[in-house]
């Protein structure tokens with residue numbers, strides 16, 4: 681007769697520093713990004729090295745200052761200059777790789793867009809490797825439904841014993857239409873979501889440029905749809921690439937809760953603004969969740985009852 685003992689997950693960081701460079705999709709500013717290991721309970725934080733030693737922002741929903749087209753972190757009261765835009769694809773890659781703690785040094789105002797997906801960051805994190813830390817991984821266990829609505833957009837989190845998400849989009853476009861994508865605790869972020877690129881309509885590119893946005897955008901870092909075709913050579917990476925990218929964005933935005941969410945997340949026609957409202961609503965409703973040590977679901981260690989002291 682055996683008793684199954686739960687294995688507590690441990691926090692992680694990078695095994696070694698890793699570096700990349702590129703341009704910001706909205707700012708078109710060239711930036712250099714170095715990801716560094718960090719001790720347990722640091723969380724993920726950005727350090728704007730061009731603004732001095734104290735220019736550090738925690739990757740947390742409390743520090744979100746804009747959600748127009750991308751998620752922007754900033755420190756209120758730091759002369760307005762301390763901001764880091766388009767954090768979501770990098771944050772999704774870190775979560776997908778199971779990295780809890782890292783310092784992300786960046787010397788400009790926006791994370792490099794790379795190819796418009798999370799795949800280049802996933803590759804970098806695989807190169808860096810993962811280091812286990814001697815501290816339990818804590819998660820946000822959802823106890824009650826949290827829901828936000830805005831017109832025909834909806835986002836909610838439901839209690840569940842593991843993380844999962846479902847993301848539904850609706851675009852009045854022949855090649856997009858209605859698409860739904862699910863991703864869960866056992867999912868492979870690298871293969872299922874990470875390669876999905878950001879996307880836009882050909883008409884919107886001109887409008888965004890006029891508004892001073894997407895200045896660094898090109899067919900190298902976004903899927904561009906005309907009225908009836910995909911303008912990128914090579915077409916789509918997944919048949920439902922737009923929904924997968926929205927799921928990637930959601931996965932990245934959810935990390936700004938500050939710890940992994942144990943619950944089921946569902947969104948309908950949502951974007952960064954709704955994702956942020958959902959995370960904020962969750963964190964503000966402190967009766968709707970509690971922090972718990974996260975346990976391994978798949979590794980249960982059999983041990984004799986006698987050795988466990990006869991405990992239940």
Ligand SMILES: [Zn+2]
Pocket residue numbers: 768769878925929
């Ligand atoms: Zn995105």
